[in-house]
Amino acid sequence: MSVALACRRMKGSHTAEQVNNIILMIHDEYKINNLTILATVTDNASNFCKAFREFGIDKRNLSASEEDGSDEDIEKDISCKTSGILKCLPKHTLNLCATTDINKTIKQDAVLNNIHDRVLGKCNKVWKALNRPKESEMLQDLLKLVPSRPVETRWNSLFDAFIDILKIKGNGDRAFEILEIRHCLIETEFLYIEKFVTITTPLADSLDILQGEVSAKGEIAAIEK
Numbered sequence: 001m002s003v004a005l006a007c008r009r010m011k012g013s014h015t016a017e018q019v020n021n022i023i024l025m026i027h028d029e030y031k032i033n034n035l036t037i038l039a040t041v042t043d044n045a046s047n048f049c050k051a052f053r054e055f056g057i058d059k060r061n062l063s064a065s066e067e068d069g070s071d072e073d074i075e076k077d078i079s080c081k082t083s084g085i086l087k088c089l090p091k092h093t094l095n096l097c098a099t100t101d102i103n104k105t106i107k108q109d110a111v112l113n114n115i116h117d118r119v120l121g122k123c124n125k126v127w128k129a130l131n132r133p134k135e136s137e138m139l140q141d142l143l144k145l146v147p148s149r150p151v152e153t154r155w156n157s158l159f160d161a162f163i164d165i166l167k168i169k170g171n172g173d174r175a176f177e178i179l180e181i182r183h184c185l186i187e188t189e190f191l192y193i194e195k196f197v198t199i200t201t202p203l204a205d206s207l208d209i210l211q212g213e214v215s216a217k218g219e220i221a222a223i224e225k
Contacts, residue, residue, distance in 0.1 A: 005030055016050035023051075097203060099155050119189050122181075123165055129179035138178045142171055159204040162193050 006026045010018060023040070027033065040056075042048045106116050127149040130136050140146045147164035151157040168175045169190050176184035185193075 014047050016047050016054060019047055019051040020055040102200070115189075115192055119185070119192050122183065122185050122189065123161070123193075125181050125183075126165065126168070126176075126179060127161065129181060135179050139175060142175060142178065143167055156204055156207050159197065159200055162197050166190065166193055166197070 006029070008022050008026065010022060012018065027037075040052065042052075107113050126147065130139070130147060130149060136146055145164065145167065147168065148157065148161050150161045165185070168185075172184060172190075176182075
C-alpha cells in the first residue's frame with residue numbers, strides 16, 4: 001500500500017543537489033529522518049543516482065560510524081543526508097528500450113524508417129481530427145469507442161493508440177470520411193501497425209505491470225504553485 005505525502009514543483013535545473021534538497025525538505029516537514037527510512041526507491045535517471053551517490057548514506061556502514069561518534073553527532077549527520085537508494089531499473093530501462101532503442105533500430109533501415117514516418121504521419125491526422133467534438137462523436141457512434149491518442153511522457157499510450165487505430169480498419173472508408181481525411185491508411189500500412197503491435201506487446205505488457213499499483217491511497221499534500 002502506498003500513501004502520497006507530498007508533491008513539489010522543481011524550478012530550474014533538476015540537478016542532483018536540488019533533488020537532494022527537496023527530498024530533505026519534505027522529510028523535515030513530516031519529521032522523518034534516515035533512522036526510520038529503510039531506503040528510497042527511484043528510477044535510474046542520472047540526477048537521482050548522483051543525488052543518492054553524493055549525498056546519501058549507506059546504512060550498512062552505520063554500525064561502524066556509531067563506534068566513532070556520539071549518538072547526537074550521528075543523528076545530526078544522518079538528518080543532513082538522504083537515505084540509501086533502491087533503483088527501479090526494470091521500468092526505466094524498459095521505457096528506454098520502448099522509446100530510444102526502438103527509434104534507433106527503425107532509423108537504421110531507410111525503408112523501414114520511411115514506412116514508420118508515413119504511418120505516424122497519417123495516424124497523427126486521425127489523432128488531430130479527434131480534437132474536433134463533432135467528428136469525435138460521430139466516430140464514437142461508428143466504432144463504439146473514441147480512439148485514444150499518444151501522450152509524450154508515456155510510451156504505452158502510443159501502443160494503445162495503435163491498437164485503437166487497428167479498430168478503424170473494418171470501417172476505414174467511413175471513419176476517414178467522418179474525420180475528413182483524404183489520404184487514409186492503406187492495407188500495407190495497417191499491416192505495419194499490426195506487426196509493430198505484435199512485436200512490442202511483451203514490452204507494453206511488462207510496462208503495464210510495472211506501472212500498476214495494487215493498492216494506493218492518501219492525498220497529495222502541499223502542492224507548490
